[in-house]
Amino acid sequence: MKEAIKKVVENNDTRLSKGFDFFIQFLIVVSVITFSIETLPKLEPKTRFILSAIEIFCVIVFTLEYLARIYIAEKKGKFIFSFFGLIDLLAILPFYLSFGVDLRSLRILRMFRLFRLLKLVRYNKAMRHFTKAMLLAREQIILFMAVTLVLIYFSAVGIYYFENEAQPDHFASVFDSLWWSIVTLTTVGYGDVYPITAGGKIFTFFILLIGLGIVAVPTGIISSSLTKAVELESEEK
Amino acid sequence: MKEAIKKVVENNDTRLSKGFDFFIQFLIVVSVITFSIETLPKLEPKTRFILSAIEIFCVIVFTLEYLARIYIAEKKGKFIFSFFGLIDLLAILPFYLSFGVDLRSLRILRMFRLFRLLKLVRYNKAMRHFTKAMLLAREQIILFMAVTLVLIYFSAVGIYYFENEAQPDHFASVFDSLWWSIVTLTTVGYGDVYPITAGGKIFTFFILLIGLGIVAVPTGIISSSLTKAVELESEEK
């Protein structure tokens, strides 16, 4: 019995186990779509009922999967406190907790249901590559992330001194300027805050000329280490 | 006779066949420009008449080309259902269908005329490179596209929880937030939706710092595999 379950749940070589994997992934996606539809305003009671039914079904399947994985694990404690064990628990816990608590906290609890997306890591190769690549380039990413943060902070202080008097609402403090800083240096540029004084515009001119090269570095490191990780894996095959 | 047509339509080594290729490409561009001008509001009847005349001429040439290609094909059924065969058909079909249907559906039919642009694939090396490169890197693109989609979805849910109460119009549901998510993470930043709460701004700050590196990966893969495909082709020469 234990062996049969193990074959289906853990391995990925028979038709049945592949079908099981696909079914769980399908339910994760369904569960996420259900979650999204629930956020729509002015839902009819009938729709709410159907969404609840789908949600309950998903939770039942995920619970059975979780129990099955505990059952087949040789060291039960090790599995429960492993990365995937905790993710599997977090994917179902919000549902059970929502019975015992009042309605106010439900909103935050519902958000924890999104941990189910992390369950996809078990099945998705790209996710594995991503976590692997991040670990490989960890040191470099932290170093340049620090440089980027210093640059963003420096830009924020600079623009604060130039724009604070002219736009006391938008550049009220260095913290408000930090919002301008990240939106500008990532080139998003919403247009909700921008310099209007000549000094602020000249400062932005030079910050953009110099800064973009620095901000692009962590992005470049993540991209290149990701592609490296994929190449390594394909060579191993 | 058949051989003579084949020489002109299919091969690309004589002066006549090169002229034919250029003529068809020229008509595709003319047809696309005609299509664009037709969308201009307040056209005079005279202009409309000229545009129609050009359109009819293009369709006649494309129809003759299509029939010639069927005529010279050794396996007629194979050509008709091949990629280029279907494209050639789709390029002329909207015109003939527009006689049999009422005016309401005409609008959508007209759009199908744009399939003519895909006819350029037959002549354009870059397009061939592009489809080739996409096939080569297919697996990687799908994998990282999935990661990108998960990140975009995650950002959308996050901003929904922070901004929903403050801006119930712009962040009405997770679907509305997805619009914010794609516009922000691709750094387009129209400025029609942006966070206004402190929580939403801090969330955006970190999503931008981390997210840009991930969103850039599929872009990087497409770019690098395209340049690889071009290099391979130039080595073959």
Added chain:
Amino acid sequence: MKEAIKKVVENNDTRLSKGFDFFIQFLIVVSVITFSIETLPKLEPKTRFILSAIEIFCVIVFTLEYLARIYIAEKKGKFIFSFFGLIDLLAILPFYLSFGVDLRSLRILRMFRLFRLLKLVRYNKAMRHFTKAMLLAREQIILFMAVTLVLIYFSAVGIYYFENEAQPDHFASVFDSLWWSIVTLTTVGYGDVYPITAGGKIFTFFILLIGLGIVAVPTGIISSSLTKAVELESEEK
């Protein structure tokens, strides 16, 4: 006499010739700054007079330089119709032409004065690298520029069909949509035009996901061939 002028104007090994090069470059920059200041509205007559004086001085020096270059050229006709010969002529011509024409056309003539910036090409290594790199990667750039243009056009037609009815002002024709297309796919995103219908937003979502990778290719090719050209030059040394 001819030899002495040649040493100063053409070569770049003596102190005097280096000084001459620097002086011409300095005058180009001065001339460009003068041009910029002249565009400022509400200039005092005194400032206008000073700017005119500087302009006349620059033109006199550039004219003398031009005549000297003709004088020292062995084949005078060849120099006059060479790239640098034409640039040198275009840099001074607008000034002399402005005496013979009425005031209305002056505005456009003044703009031609900017050709002086191209005179810097003679002195600036980076400019030389740039033109060299562009020639090397010419074929690839044209190919992918075509793909990019097709994508931009395709996006424009798509958004036109989705948004034309909802926003007849902003998406009046395919030509108006092309403006949206270039601003969105280059991620500039001014925010003057953006989709407001659900269909248009979903279309933009997918166009952005797929399109950015394609639009980035010509940029990537230019960048990489520029750095290649620099490396080649530094190896030659």
Added chain:
Amino acid sequence: MKEAIKKVVENNDTRLSKGFDFFIQFLIVVSVITFSIETLPKLEPKTRFILSAIEIFCVIVFTLEYLARIYIAEKKGKFIFSFFGLIDLLAILPFYLSFGVDLRSLRILRMFRLFRLLKLVRYNKAMRHFTKAMLLAREQIILFMAVTLVLIYFSAVGIYYFENEAQPDHFASVFDSLWWSIVTLTTVGYGDVYPITAGGKIFTFFILLIGLGIVAVPTGIISSSLTKAVELESEEK
């Protein structure tokens, strides 16, 4: 005594010296956060008092560190006028100067306190890499920065001629157009200034198609030389 201080302040091998390094870095960060909070409008007197107390404590520690570094330096004059010596002085000077001057200039003096961030260079490897990489690629960066500036200027003049009459407020002079130029070519696109005439839009269309590749070059050079510098350092280990 001198040896004992040297062991703690300069070296980085004992537990005590590592703790000292960490403590100084911690104080720099605290000092920067204090600086940011001080910019918040409507602070209570009590908060101001606490912030002043923290500031005084930081300055005392930094002063003691500065004196200790002078004390242990073999050539005192050389240290005082070295890069790090000057940075250490600039980090404490604004505080002492603020006693002797009136309140008006205080604002600018406070900003100099940010030089403390540069003190992190001593401890942060990434900063060292960055300055090293910038020195290595200095020539290339200057060359292409020049090309980028010429392109930005050229775009500004172009848009000035197209938009000046239609939008005399936003494109009042070439200097105003330069603001549009940098915001557009870096793809920030705030949306405060954008072309509205057909000519200006077509000009922007081609400038964006061609210009992005050129503007991306200095960014690419900084990124690639930074990653090279990191690789070199990791090979040395």
